[in-house]
Amino acid sequence: MTVTLADVAARARVSPATVSRVLNGNYPVAAATRERVLRAVDELDYVLNGPASSLAAATSDLVGILVNDIADPFFGIMAGAAQTEIGGQEGTGRAGGEKLAIVCNTGGSPERELTYLTLLQRQRAAAVILTGGALEDPRHTAAMTAKLARLADAGTRVVLCGRPPLPESDAIVAALAFDNRGGGRRLTEHLLALGHRRVGYVAGPLERTTTRHRLEGHWAAMAAAGLSEEWRAGGAAEERESLTVHGPYTRRSGYEATLELLRRAPDLTAVVAANDTVALGACAAVREQGLRIPQDVSVAGFDDLPFAVDAVPALTTVRLPLYEAGARAGRLAMGTEAPPPGGIATIAAELMARASTAPPRRD
Amino acid sequence: MTVTLADVAARARVSPATVSRVLNGNYPVAAATRERVLRAVDELDYVLNGPASSLAAATSDLVGILVNDIADPFFGIMAGAAQTEIGGQEGTGRAGGEKLAIVCNTGGSPERELTYLTLLQRQRAAAVILTGGALEDPRHTAAMTAKLARLADAGTRVVLCGRPPLPESDAIVAALAFDNRGGGRRLTEHLLALGHRRVGYVAGPLERTTTRHRLEGHWAAMAAAGLSEEWRAGGAAEERESLTVHGPYTRRSGYEATLELLRRAPDLTAVVAANDTVALGACAAVREQGLRIPQDVSVAGFDDLPFAVDAVPALTTVRLPLYEAGARAGRLAMGTEAPPPGGIATIAAELMARASTAPPRRD
DNA sequence: ACGGCCGCAGCAAGCGCTTTCTATGAGGTA
DNA sequence: TACCTCATAGAAAGCGCTTGCTGCGGCCGT
Numbered sequence: 095m096t097v098t099l100a101d102v103a104a105r106a107r108v109s110p111a112t113v114s115r116v117l118n119g120n121y122p123v124a125a126a127t128r129e130r131v132l133r134a135v136d137e138l139d140y141v142l143n144g145p146a147s148s149l150a151a152a153t154s155d156l157v158g159i160l161v162n163d164i165a166d167p168f169f170g171i172m173a174g175a176a177q178t179e180i181g182g183q184e185g186t187g188r189a190g191g192e193k194l195a196i197v198c199n200t201g202g203s204p205e206r207e208l209t210y211l212t213l214l215q216r217q218r219a220a221a222v223i224l225t226g227g228a229l230e231d232p233r234h235t236a237a238m239t240a241k242l243a244r245l246a247d248a249g250t251r252v253v254l255c256g257r258p259p260l261p262e263s264d265a266i267v268a269a270l271a272f273d274n275r276g277g278g279r280r281l282t283e284h285l286l287a288l289g290h291r292r293v294g295y296v297a298g299p300l301e302r303t304t305t306r307h308r309l310e311g312h313w314a315a316m317a318a319a320g321l322s323e324e325w326r327a328g329g330a331a332e333e334r335e336s337l338t339v340h341g342p343y344t345r346r347s348g349y350e351a352t353l354e355l356l357r358r359a360p361d362l363t364a365v366v367a368a369n370d371t372v373a374l375g376a377c378a379a380v381r382e383q384g385l386r387i388p389q390d391v392s393v394a395g396f397d398d399l400p401f402a403v404d405a406v407p408a409l410t411t412v413r414l415p416l417y418e419a420g421a422r423a424g425r426l427a428m429g430t431e432a433p434p435p436g437g438i439a440t441i442a443a444e445l446m447a448r449a450s451t452a453p454p455r456r457d
Numbered sequence: 458m459t460v461t462l463a464d465v466a467a468r469a470r471v472s473p474a475t476v477s478r479v480l481n482g483n484y485p486v487a488a489a490t491r492e493r494v495l496r497a498v499d500e501l502d503y504v505l506n507g508p509a510s511s512l513a514a515a516t517s518d519l520v521g522i523l524v525n526d527i528a529d530p531f532f533g534i535m536a537g538a539a540q541t542e543i544g545g546q547e548g549t550g551r552a553g554g555e556k557l558a559i560v561c562n563t564g565g566s567p568e569r570e571l572t573y574l575t576l577l578q579r580q581r582a583a584a585v586i587l588t589g590g591a592l593e594d595p596r597h598t599a600a601m602t603a604k605l606a607r608l609a610d611a612g613t614r615v616v617l618c619g620r621p622p623l624p625e626s627d628a629i630v631a632a633l634a635f636d637n638r639g640g641g642r643r644l645t646e647h648l649l650a651l652g653h654r655r656v657g658y659v660a661g662p663l664e665r666t667t668t669r670h671r672l673e674g675h676w677a678a679m680a681a682a683g684l685s686e687e688w689r690a691g692g693a694a695e696e697r698e699s700l701t702v703h704g705p706y707t708r709r710s711g712y713e714a715t716l717e718l719l720r721r722a723p724d725l726t727a728v729v730a731a732n733d734t735v736a737l738g739a740c741a742a743v744r745e746q747g748l749r750i751p752q753d754v755s756v757a758g759f760d761d762l763p764f765a766v767d768a769v770p771a772l773t774t775v776r777l778p779l780y781e782a783g784a785r786a787g788r789l790a791m792g793t794e795a796p797p798p799g800g801i802a803t804i805a806a807e808l809m810a811r812a813s814t815a816p817p818r819r820d
Numbered sequence: 821a822c823g824g825c826c827g828c829a830g831c832a833a834g835c836g837c838t839t840t841c842t843a844t845g846a847g848g849t850a
Numbered sequence: 851t852a853c854c855t856c857a858t859a860g861a862a863a864g865c866g867c868t869t870g871c872t873g874c875g876g877c878c879g880t
Contacts, residue, residue, distance in 0.1 A: 098836060122857065124858065145508040145579075146865090147836075148507075148865095149506070149508040149866065151837075163533075164536050166533065170528035171528045173528075173562070174526070174562055194573070196559040196561060197527060199560065212504060216504060218508065401737060404708065404740065406768070406769035471829075472829065473867075474832095476867095477869085478868090478869090484869090490829080505866090506865085509865070510866075511835095512837085513834080515835070
């Protein structure tokens, strides 16, 4: 039925061992023999049995890339870049060093995240790349740390991309963290410099590192401008809360949250969104209220996804070098690039001031 | 070092066979014994060895989803939907019927497409979903047909999603094809009905089924309106060609191609793009030329990706039910849903007339 | 009360490959 | 010529799991 190594060996009139060695190319085989074997492989249309080979060798050439939402280009871009570095060109046997990247969509679910790690552990994956923000649940964090430790024990290289390093875990080859806090701060500073004082914030889901860091940057800027004082005077933390609404990283959330913000504070002059997708929803909501962007309300996003520049007006946002980060993560996973000192690198976030933000109208 | 089935068996004071049966749950095991085994599994933090298990059982619970470009939401949405149906919740053992979806990014490369199919064949994948348009190269088509036949032989279920069925191949469980031709035709008819006569077309890459079908729909509409006559009079096929430019499915391509079209035919009143992403680039180009949308030039896309409705003006496009199609493909791959009669289903494409198209200006 | 069944657990034979160790012959050296 | 060294190829022992078949008590039927 299915062709096995032994069949190839028989046809090439050599032993199975020799065929294996030809295919793996890590043992001297006479040119003539190799030739004969390769011909047999070709003629029989032989395909290596992955499970058998992984079992015997106790390794595989799979690299897992975990993403929170595959439909979101934020992850797609990173995953694609990583995958480019990891490769995927090979013939019947294993070409040298080439690995195969597979993308696993967790949908943001912690269970699924662990499930996929288990799968990859099962498959003895060569490396795992975790992209995007992490959930800040102590239980889940502990489970992840433990799981990653076991993976590392088994020889799997673990790389984080766009995710802060795990506390006291030495299982990780490298962590590339985006400077979400700094980016968030600079974005709000830009708004403040334009003269805005009443700034609404459509935040991402609670308990995500990305959400928290961006929000912290925002608040830091507000506080530095002395605006936290105003809050304190005018009603303490509730006031601050009232200008922040949480929701998923979706357009719809941006739309609804912005309507809500506008209802709570009609005198808002700017809305900062958790990311560009959310910002698009915010724009729609602002327009629906008959307000103009940026004359009446400024809107800003985060990430600088490709479509941000095409929004009308072009979206002010914070550029994250997603492609570069993904590619670097890919190289780290392959062991092609040396890890940064301490295994941790912070990736700069650059403010992209565009047309969707302007000074507030003077009433 | 690593915990094996045997270790678990020893701790639970049963035979390895029993542990295996508890984990796979397809053989009667006394409740008390099962309990003991599960406890041992938990205590030892045991993880099944995937390769070993796949080898022995000659199957695996992996489902591969091949996509052309993971950074493109077009694919992300389908893949995400399919993955939702396929699941990914399971404990240490294999929960009943649950499979694990992995996404493979071919980047549009035929070699990589085959490589991934080989990988999945190697892994004895339970099913494979191929999304998006196919390459129309006879050599590659033949290779794919052969490869899919072998996969099917080995028991892998093959589902096509958004891709036309392969000629004379019975390897396929089902093919869900989008009505790209019909959608393209209706879109151009809409433009013609508005009064447009000079319509530019920014097409996708050559030799892709999707590109060709959409283009055929466009031409069919033009011909039906008697506009092919005008062409014939005014310079035969070259004229028709001159209003069509090919390029990749990227924003940049849309931008450049539109500038080129405007140069060739300054009297153009409408531009149809291969998809929404390309349309965004087209919009940018039109604006850069100082032209207004839709007053001076109408622009239309295809796919109705989430951001299409957020473009300003909102983009006229053709809606493809990507999520539904992906989900259905997922169910077909799981065997949860009966294949359509003949294994082939055409999925309707709906015209979404929005603000980016309007009657041409009367000069 | 005895044979037959049935429910449950164990034995052992692989699944197809990798890899260590051993065998063999050719070529070089003293 | 006898001995030693390489360079290659083969033999065989698993890798960790699944599963057909066997074995063993206890319960039922008559």
